[in-house]
Amino acid sequence: MIRWTLTIFIALVIFSAALPWLEKLGVGRLPGDIRFTLFGKTIFLPFASTILLSTLIFLGGRLLK
Template identity: 75%
Template sequence: MIRWMLVIFIAVIVFSSALPWLEKLGLGRLPGDLRFTLFGKKFSLPFASTVLLSTVLFLLVRLL
């Protein structure tokens, strides 16, 4: 359980940093992706995009 939470946490960090590039592909704007401004800084938590990309990667690895 702790491993999966760590993997999801790392995936959210990676996808958050790659969000400007992924927005060109349409990711990061899915329902479930949170965006908010706090103290003048913009934060985004791409939960739905993380789940979608993790599922796609899982299926690709599973097929290979």
């Protein structure tokens, strides 16, 4: 259980760092991606985009195998 939690956390950190580049491709505006402003800071939680990218990476790994 802790392994999955750590994996999801790392994926969210990587996705958040790559977000400016990925927004140009349209990723980050899917239903399920949460964006809100709190105390003047914009907080973005890309749940749906993370699942989509993880699925694409998984399928790509399966095809290369």
